[in-house]
Amino acid sequence: xxxxxxxxxxxxxxxxxxxMGAIYVDPQKSRATINxxxxxxxxTCFRGMSTETLNPTFVRTxxxxxxxxxxxxxxxxxxxxxxxxxMNELEMPRLIRQIFSDPVVExxxxxxxxxxxxxxxxxxxxxxxxxxxxxxxxxxxxPGVGVKFSEIQEMTRTLAQHNxxxxxxxxxxxxxxxxxxxDLRADILDERILSAIVEIKTKIDTVEEVLQVVxxxxxxxxxxxxxxxxxxxxxxxxxxxxxxxxEDLGYNFSRAKTNLGLGRVTNTIKLNKAKESAQ
Ligand code: SF4
Ligand code: SF4
Numbered sequence: 001x002x003x004x005x006x007x008x009x010x011x012x013x014x015x016x017x018x019x020m021g022a023i024y025v026d027p028q029k030s031r032a033t034i035n036x037x038x039x040x041x042x043x044t045c046f047r048g049m050s051t052e053t054l055n056p057t058f059v060r061t062x063x064x065x066x067x068x069x070x071x072x073x074x075x076x077x078x079x080x081x082x083x084x085x086x087m088n089e090l091e092m093p094r095l096i097r098q099i100f101s102d103p104v105v106e107x108x109x110x111x112x113x114x115x116x117x118x119x120x121x122x123x124x125x126x127x128x129x130x131x132x133x134x135x136x137x138x139x140x141x142x143p144g145v146g147v148k149f150s151e152i153q154e155m156t157r158t159l160a161q162h163n164x165x166x167x168x169x170x171x172x173x174x175x176x177x178x179x180x181x182x183d184l185r186a187d188i189l190d191e192r193i194l195s196a197i198v199e200i201k202t203k204i205d206t207v208e209e210v211l212q213v214v215x216x217x218x219x220x221x222x223x224x225x226x227x228x229x230x231x232x233x234x235x236x237x238x239x240x241x242x243x244x245x246x247e248d249l250g251y252n253f254s255r256a257k258t259n260l261g262l263g264r265v266t267n268t269i270k271l272n273k274a275k276e277s278a279q
Pocket of ligand 1: 003007008009010011012013014015025031032079080081082083084085
């Protein structure tokens with residue numbers, strides 16, 4: 001993202017709109033500037049403000065005269081009066097910031113499978129997590145915090161040592177150079193994004209170990225993480241494996257969502273295997 005320095009009049013309206021606190025007004029120059037390291041290319045400043053196309057020289061003159069006469073000339077708080085924001089063409093590795101942080105821009109050409117994931121929301125038809133298995137979502141970052149890929153790699157590398165399976169359709173897995181070690185592409189490690197989700201699966205007896213690992217790594221990295229766990233209910237619709245385990249481990253949890261299994265199963269390979277083992 002760029003702020004056209006010839007247009008900006010330093011009104012400061014855009015400072016509060018940036019979720020990463022990346023915009024500041026340089027009092028010496030009376031222009032807004034973007035901290036490139038903090039900016040995650042989310043596009044909020046570009047799209048989130050109304051724009052006017054006032055002449056910058058005119059606005060600066062009026063502001064100076066107003067200041068001299070001890071009153072203020074300020075545009076409406078949600079307006080960039082001179083339309084100073086410009087979205088520049090990005091290339092990898094910086095482009096990865098936009099892919100993961102801007103919900104509007106699509107980048108099919110990169111080969112990266114989106115920024116989001118179905119997680120286990122469709123497990124009733126995808127059968128990604130089977131009986132006696134546990135699916136995990138480990139979410140990194142929040143507005144105002146963000147996350148660097150090097151911090152995500154710290155988690156994926158550590159998890160890879162603990163008998164887990166990375167979800168193949170997840171965008172972070174797609175950026176791995178080696179799913180056995182959890183290594184991510186070296187060129188993106190210094191890039192910062194708004195948030196990301198790592199998805200893994202384990203056998204039920206590994207839950208305690210995995211939650212311990214996530215908690216330990218969370219202490220070492222400079223971001224926030226949130227963990228979701230899920231499993232497949234038995235034929236009566238009850239969870240008699242994961243819930244008691246979490247209770248024993250002292251977690252205070254609630255059942256967030258139950259899929260009823262009314263959809264058409266999309267994972268026919270797993271469905272056929274399940275039918276075979278039931279016979
Ligand atoms: S809102 Fe526009 S004119 Fe005002 S400081 Fe930001 S970029 Fe500059
Ligand atoms: S693109 Fe997003 S992170 Fe970057 S300056 Fe604009 S609002 Fe802030």
